[in-house]
Amino acid sequence: MNNKLKDPNIEYLFKAILALETLEESYNFFEDLCTVPELKALSQRLQVAKMLSEHHVYSDIVNETGASTATISRVNRSLNYGCDGYSIIFKRLSEAEK
Structure with a gap:
């Protein structure tokens, strides 16, 4: 924890x-x-993480999500050096889709 x-x-x-x-x-x-902007920010980060994990480039992520490069960098740091929270969620969501 x-x-x-x-x-x-x-x-x-x-x-x-x-x-x-x-x-x-x-x-x-x-x-x-949450407020609508808070929920949109959380969902945007999750989408950014998904796209990064699928090896999309920053410019594509900016265009598709509207996220700033600072947000993308922060999410990328979490993907690379975080607690694997994103990985766990993506794995479970993928399994649930099957």
Whole structure:
């Protein structure tokens, strides 16, 4: 577990997310929890990470997602030196699509 994030409030948030059972529940929870710009920023980062993991170049990512090169660089750092969170999600989503 990442010690930078270790906090009872964050742990409660993660437990709440894990308790969601459907896509509709997720939409409802995140609509209550986040603003539209916050959700768009999170989803943009996830899309950037997906495209980076598929070896897209920065210019293509900028054009498709509208993300800044600073955001792309930050996500790229997480992919290369992070906790493998993106990798786990991409693997599970890929398995779920099969």
